[in-house]
Amino acid sequence: MRHKKLEIPEILHGKRADIAISELLGNELSRNQVKDLIKSGDILINDEGCKPKDKVCHNDQIDVSIPDAEVSSWTAEDINLDIIFACDDYAIINKPAGLVMHPGAGIKSGTLANAVAKVYPEVLRLPRNGIVHRLDKDTSGLVVIARKNGFRNHIAEQFQNREVEKKYLAVIKGEIIGALTIDKPIARDRHNRTKMKVDESGREAISEAISLESFGGYSVVEVKIETGRTHQIRVHLSSNKTPIIGDKAYGSGSQLIKNLSDNLKDKILSFPRQALHAYQLAFLDASNEMQTYKSNPPDDILGLIESLKSNENA
Known part of the structure; x- marks a missing residue:
């Protein structure tokens, strides 16, 4: 390849x-x-x-x-994986924050693609080691990995047709009242090629956010994305002036509000990554039966939520 x-x-x-x-x-x-x-x-x-x-x-x-060879150049590596489910056609992986999806510019190893190849060697004969979608390095959550080429084509078509349901949990500064649809096109930032931005000349991007819980100027929201643009949720929530806690790229301005304890201030300012978790994934399996998979937020996000609750009740 x-x-x-x-x-x-x-x-x-x-x-x-x-x-x-x-x-x-x-x-x-x-x-x-x-x-x-x-x-x-x-x-x-x-x-x-x-x-x-x-x-x-x-x-x-x-x-x-x-394709120009039978075997992928992305080699197998022994990296621990949290496997939620596996069958002959695919596996569902709960990706931790900090793990890159696959080798790329400046990254030759230590990725999810390398780890998957160790557990499921058959993916070495598939394009991109069976990976058909992605999460940002510092976003945790569910990823589907194809183990057979027939299923890979099947699930790739669902992603292309926007038939895969993807839901995320995010901890944000500010509040969203009820449900909010953010329909703003996204393009690459010409001044910073590692970032994206809302741009009328960009590609269509639609996110639906629902408030699940609010406490003292911060909220937990569920976000469902109809499209899958790079950094989409992070860009959209930032454009709504409700940035994700810990988002160093898009959390513009201070993420602090008044009347926070010193301990909570430190926790928010030092949160090491965007508080974003892909918690639900639903798609049609090879028999065209709908399958839904869920994962709880990791301990860092749960701890952040508990700290915000405690501050509100103090």
Whole structure:
């Protein structure tokens, strides 16, 4: 499997994905081959699946996986995994915060893809070691890993068609009254290529947030995403002036409010990652039966919530 990194130039902004990527690849792949790779999930735009007809934006980052060998170059490594469920077709992994999904720029090993290959060696014969979607390094939660190519195509198509239900829990500064739909397009930040931002010229992004619990200027919310843009929840909640606690990239301004104990101030300011957990994943299995998987938030998020509750009741 060869991996190529491309970037959409301004001249290709607004073109269909299959056309733009074909032009960038020159004579290496035909447009039909590009379409096939898109449909199989081997071409990602900003780390997300796409459709051939999707429009690309200036500065979009394209990841192309081109099969050229029987075995993946992402080697197996002995890394502990929290396996929620496994069957012949797939496995559900509860990814901890701090674990990168797969090797990339500057990261050659120590990733989820390497760990999965140790437990399920058959994924070495699949594109991207069976990975069909992603979580940010410092977001914890559920990930589905395909173990067979037939199921990989089956689940990749569901992600492309927005048929997979993904729900997250986030601890935020501020409150959301009832339910809130955030429908704001997202594009890569031209001034900081590691970040995304709300941009009318970007790709469609829709998030639905529901308040579950509020205490003293902070809240726990459930977020369901209809699209799967890079950093989508973090960007959307920040744009709503309800940033996620611990989000160093998008938690603009102070995350403190008045009347906090010194201990709680320290806990909020030192929280080591965005307080975001992918707690529910639902999709159709190979028999087209709906399967739903859940995981509780990890101890760091639960401890943060308890501290916020204690401060409110003090």
